[in-house]
Amino acid sequence: MRDYPTLNTDAENLQLLTSTHLLDDYAVFDIEHQISDSIYPKVSFTGLTDDLIDRIMTLEGLNNVSIFRMLSVTSLPFRWLVGIDTITETRLGRTIADEAFDQLLDEQDIVGGYCVCAQTPGKRRGVVVYFKKRQKPKIRYPDLVLDTLELYERELAVAVLEKNEGLTPLSASERRCLVWCACGKTSGEIGEIL
Numbered sequence: 001m002r003d004y005p006t007l008n009t010d011a012e013n014l015q016l017l018t019s020t021h022l023l024d025d026y027a028v029f030d031i032e033h034q035i036s037d038s039i040y041p042k043v044s045f046t047g048l049t050d051d052l053i054d055r056i057m058t059l060e061g062l063n064n065v066s067i068f069r070m071l072s073v074t075s076l077p078f079r080w081l082v083g084i085d086t087i088t089e090t091r092l093g094r095t096i097a098d099e100a101f102d103q104l105l106d107e108q109d110i111v112g113g114y115c116v117c118a119q120t121p122g123k124r125r126g127v128v129v130y131f132k133k134r135q136k137p138k139i140r141y142p143d144l145v146l147d148t149l150e151l152y153e154r155e156l157a158v159a160v161l162e163k164n165e166g167l168t169p170l171s172a173s174e175r176r177c178l179v180w181c182a183c184g185k186t187s188g189e190i191g192e193i194l
Helices: 011-020 050-057 066-071 096-107 141-164 173-183 185-191
Strands: 025-030 044-047 078-081 110-119 125-133
Touching: 011 025, 011 141, 050 096, 066 078, 066 110, 096 110, 110 141, 141 173, 173 185
Parallel strands: none
Antiparallel strands: 025 044, 025 125, 078 110, 110 125
């Protein structure tokens, strides 16, 4: 793991989650730092080459990459594809930073992935960006979202219990309800899902 700020999530658990969902790599972004409509991410990477990490970190206008522009307007999970603007879901609206970012990903055979926002034990807003190589990620990914949010929720519950002994963490069913609420589902939809 590189020596960048981290969201304190256990790297082994995230790597296991990544491989379980047939994804190749992941990056963890601390996106608490936001000015106006722009996000200036701090980054923690695992699974990517050191060279790629260094090149991403020195990329001019990283906050203008469509993934980060999308994260400045939503906390909902979303799929992203190399060559496609994440906001318009077309080739329209792409920036010079998008082109440079995509070129770096192309060199690693990365074709897309998923972004899942999560609250860290330190109550910071962050996102796990999952990467898929050689094959476009499927459109549906609710299990990945649930597993990611449950991983962060468990860590948050442990941090809260350590700080406030005696509090009872949420049950698995209660956590699932909250996850689906965070994904924008209504009570009726959540009832059908569960």
